[in-house]
Amino acid sequence: MDERARQPVSLPRNGPTVSYWQDPPDRIADHRTTEELPTSADVVIIGSGITGAAVAWNLLKHVPVPAPSDAAPRIVMLEARQACSGATGRNGGHTKAASYRTFTHHVATLGVEEAVKIARLELANIQAVQTFAACHNLAVDADVQPCNTVDVIYDEAEWEAAKSAVQAMRDAMGPEDAAARYELYSPEAVEEQFYCPSGEDGDKVYGGVGYFAGSLNAYAFTVGVLRMCLARGLNLQTGTPAEEVSARGDGKWEVRTPRGRILARDVVVATNGYTAALLGAFQGVIVPLRGQVTAQRPGSNMPFGGSLPTTYSFIYHDGYDYMVPRPAGSRYAGDIVIGGGLVRAENEGLDEYGTTDDTTVNETISKYLAEITPKYFGENWGEDHPDGRVRREWTGIMGYSPDGFPFVGEVPNASGLWISASFQGHGMVLCWKCAEALVTMMAGRRDGVDDDLETWFPSAFRISEERMRKRFLGRLHTSAKPAVPDNDSDL
Known part of the structure; x- marks a missing residue:
């Protein structure tokens, strides 16, 4: 790393995707x-x-x-x-905090007061953007949709950590605090309410975490x-x-x-x-990190024609993907915008760090993202659209700190x-x-x-x-599991 x-970091390149x-x-x-x-x-x-x-x-x-x-x-x-x-x-269109996934880390490294402050700021940011759009006539053009979201969890340790983290937030903030409101779903409820069954190839759903979020055309x-x-x-x-x-x-x-x-x-x-x-x-x-996103036409069996009422994240033992269904009434309504797959690339995505090249895509991640939606939704996906599954694919450059x-x-x-x-x-x-x-x-x-x-x-x-002065070690906060010792190494 x-x-x-x-x-060396470059200025934005000409001819991006x-x-x-x-x-x-x-x-x-x-x-x-x-x-x-x-x-x-x-x-x-x-x-x-x-x-x-x-x-x-x-x-x-x-x-x-x-x-x-x-x-x-x-x-x-x-x-x-x-x-x-x-x-x-270039992002996927989520306004989603997932504060429970960082809360225990923040408590361990910063203390309860600061952890609570971060969680409340993340929710306040979502609400502020949604309110601003509504008050300034931007909501329709920008497809601003307040909605619930669900994290579908495919790893037993992540599921246990998620439940513990949600309880820790409730204990610290009170169950009525808006930033601590989460609902836990059984595997059966995830399949029934969110159309994500356990896969036949061993991708078992352990549970789901639901909470308030939103989507928009950023x-x-x-x-x-x-x-x-x-x-x-x-x-x-x-x-x-x-x-x-x-x-x-x-x-x-x-x-x-x-x-x-x-x-x-x-x-x-x-x-x-x-x-x-x-x-x-x-x-x-x-440190720059290149992310990758696809927009996919919905399968023939997708409920609501693909315009699902919730957004999604799919959490596995070493990473996650995120998904935003395009709302009814929007351009390309029903399309599935899904991104992630970093750890599916060679060397768990190591070569995506440090690059500012958004003129191309990582072919391994492309293949992964193109194949993953039917696996997440099983028979609820159905047949691919006659024009093909992937409508558009692109990359963008994010920034990460130590x-x-x-x-x-x-x-x-x-x-x-x-x-x-x-x-x-x-x-x-x-x-x-x-x-x-x-x-x-x-x-x-x-x-x-x-x-x-x-x-x-x-x-x-x-x-x-x-x-x-701290040393960069890669992405942090990718799990709800308890924190490792704080990174206090000098460069």
């Missing part, structure tokens, strides 16, 4: 607010995914529409490729937020990769691009898995350089609230605002030199 963490959600591209995909790149700004945001969009929104949300020229802060957003062309526009949601920001004065510059960020002696930052340089008081790095390409201090600290938490805050020893990145493939239940926290931190440093961040934002998420 040390070798993979040392792989086209995700299901990005076809056709949104009308702002290649937007440039001004023909020339501005030479100065109050804030430069690097990255136009959900984090960049949420940061921009929190900076601009009180500006009236249309934005008066003297009222809006001068905010420039740089995007290397098309708007929302990175991980946000690409449509995020470009919708970006359009709202444009109306409030955001200057979006696509096709403009940030190549270097450097401090000047006058308290400002200089961002170099192929189209020129721009000076700013504050720079926000929202580049997730690509961060080390821009900030060398994050090489081996935020301790399994995002980095949020002002980069150490770099006043005015901010970051919110490294979401462990869990961004849709972290990014929105992390962006809110980051903007609160920015306002507090500038204006001395007395905020209440400590009451809801986990201190484990705040960036620190100590966290950046």
